[in-house]
Amino acid sequence: MSTEVRVPTLGESVSEATVATWFKKPGDAVAVDEMLCELETDKVTVEVPSPVAGTLSEIVANEGETVGVDALLAQVSEGDAPAKSAPEAPEEGKPSEQQKATDVSGEPKGEPAEKGDARGDTEDAPSAKKLMAENDLKEGDVKGTGKDGRVMKGDVLKALSEPKKAEAPKQTPRAPVSSNDADREERVKMTRLRQTIARRLKEAQNTAAMLTTYNEVDMSAVMDLRNTYKAQFEKKHGVKLGFMSFFAKACVHALNEVPDVNAEIDGDHVVYKNYVHMGVAVGTPSGLVVPVVRDAHEKSFAAIEKEIAELGTKARDGKLGMADMQGGSFTISNGGVYGSLMSSPILNPPQSGILGMHKIQERPVVVDGQIVIRPMMYLALSYDHRIVDGKGAVTFLVRVKEALEDPRRLLMDL
Structure with a gap:
């Protein structure tokens, strides 16, 4: 029997969070109330415990993904032993043990192989590949959030539902920077807290007659x-x-x-x-x-x-x-x-x-x-x-x- 692990209530005015860290991986045994993952909101960090004892059979929301309240995070199979040969695993975008041991050319993973791209032998989820083909999307059109950059079905759905979001950052480009100055600059991604502070403060200016x-x-x-x-x-x-x-x-x-x-x-x-x-x-x-x-x-x-x-x-x-x-x-x-x-x-x-x-x-x-x-x-x-x-x-x-x-x-x- 499988039990769903969902995003808990995050609090007043908080509607989404980022999956920061998974403490367990699929196939790991978990106890009741053992911490499975950590969510980062614009205010605090929230730990998500396992509702039952058993095996973490599937991770639905990977690290770095944004999830809403009550969104599905994972599935936990009640019982002691993990299922080693579940036929549905490949359908969910997770390679079998044989796939993990060999690359796409059929050669053992441990031996060097010619790789045409940076992701090497990473296999996208079958459901994701099908959805990309149906919507005429190429591999570079979707950013994978799975392990080793694997494209999951949710990544494709997100890309399809937010076409304007990709075009939105048409902000005024930075002024040209000389090569000497560029070497002395450092680009650091804003934390979720800092992004939220920036967004909320700007919303306050735009909304209120302050x-x-x-x-x-x-x-x-x-x-x-x-x-x-x-x-x-x-x-x-x-x-x-x-x-x-x-x-x-x-x-x-x-x-x-x-x-x-x-x-x-x-x-x-x-x-x-x-x-x-x-x-x-x-x-x-x-x-x-x-x-x-x-x-x-x-x-x-x-x-x-x-x-x-x-x-x-x-x-x-x-x-x-x-x-x-x-x-x-x-x-x-x-x-x-x-x-x-x-x-x-x-x-x-x-x-x-x-x-x-x-x-x-x-x-x-x-x-x-x-x-x-x-x-x-x-x-x-x-x-x-x-x-x-x-x-x-x-x-x-x-x-x-x-x-x-x-x-x-x-x-x-x-």
Whole structure:
């Protein structure tokens, strides 16, 4: 009896993944819940276990292939011994033991043979060859994803279903590069995460009516409060008191007054959220990820600081799960940790607002008619003008500024 292995649910807004690594090959025995392969999404890596004990009889999606949710990955035959002479194996594009031992000329594989192409004795799947012949496709028209470049039926179907995709990259060609410079360049394929980041950010610009409004905040009060209580705070709660909890609480306070910034557009409806799931952008060696502090509106300063610290550690270690990054309703991005003085953050769809924090820098400002030196930070709110009006965006940013310049307002809900 054969059991199908399919792509599991990948999480919110994730519809496809790339087969990164197969840990088993056809004919290998597998145990229940033993890892068969690893899928790479734009957010996390997902391991796929075997649903039953038996033998991996067939791999349908090879390494490098893109698969959708619930797509067939493999077949596992229940039982102990692998079938060595299954007649259907050659039909599925897998060479028999005799084929593996000889090349197309009938000579033993171990002896040198004249090869007319780079793939040597690699035999395409019969079903793929038939489909290529029916559609007048040549070998070079289809990129094989099977072992040693073997063309599978799925490769042909993909080539037939995406004729425009092959023509799409008619982008502006690079300017001519001199031979001296070409030798000093390196071409590296973008990772799936980087490709997805690029695509989503461009989609945000193309889809949303994105604007940014700016303000500045005097951080004196927050810094004084933090310096006064940071030792007691860490002793009691076991975590350092940072700035992120102040900004998270200030944003929650402002979102209560301007709920449009915490909403999203769904077709011709606006979805207002009576909760705040605060996304916190984190830079990692692999790229930008946005783990979510769920129900931030219900959490204390200590709870927020602990969760941000845990999520940051998991992000840097590559251990974030899909659940850690789902459902954010608003995002904070702190470019100040890298020294950014001012920037315009890009929305994280389908959210309608993102707050950009920046570097704290001492600057001269006028207070009560006197020029004084204060630790100042520029704030930037990027918002979707389709749902958030200019008045609402400015009001939100002013409320954040007021709460940070006088943290007592948070306690008094002012």
